[in-house]
Structure formats: C-alpha cells, structure tokens
Amino acid sequence: MTETLTREALTAADRCDRCGAAAVVRAVLPTGGELLFCGHHANKHSERLGELAATIEDTRGEAAVVADAR
Numbered sequence: 208m209t210e211t212l213t214r215e216a217l218t219a220a221d222r223c224d225r226c227g228a229a230a231v232v233r234a235v236l237p238t239g240g241e242l243l244f245c246g247h248h249a250n251k252h253s254e255r256l257g258e259l260a261a262t263i264e265d266t267r268g269e270a271a272v273v274a275d276a277r
C-alpha cells in the first residue's frame with residue numbers, strides 16, 4: 208500500500224478550531240479527520256484526543272509548555 212501523506216507545516220493562517228487563535232498543534236484522527244488547536248485548547252483537549260487515538264503534531268517542539276488550561 209502506497210500512501211503519500213504530505214502535510215504542510217502550520218502557518219499563521221491556520222487557526223484553532225475552537226477559538227480562532229493561531230494554531231500550534233494539529234491532531235490527526237484515525238478517521239482521517241484533522242483538528243487544529245491553539246496551545247490552550249491542545250492542552251484542554253489532550254485527554255480526549257488521546258482517547259480518540261489521534262496523532263498529535265505539536266509545532267511548539269521543545270518549547271511546549273503544559274499549562275493549567277483554565
């Protein structure tokens with residue numbers, strides 16, 4: 208099976224699906240769906256995304272800060 212998945216890096220044009228802030232995390236669902244999150248919502252939904260077995264692409268890299276999302 209040859210499947211080429213070319214995902215472009217997140218840009219300033221990519222917005223969080225929840226609040227419209229600049230997206231820094233992309234969550235790819237096993238179903239092929241894709242969700243974009245800002246840092247705040249990525250943290251907030253990380254548990255749920257884990258349950259969905261989503262693949263997380265975090266463009267924040269090592270600078271990622273796990274904040275208390277409240």
Ligand SMILES: [Zn+2]
Pocket residue numbers: 223224225226227228244245246247248
């Ligand atoms: Zn957000």
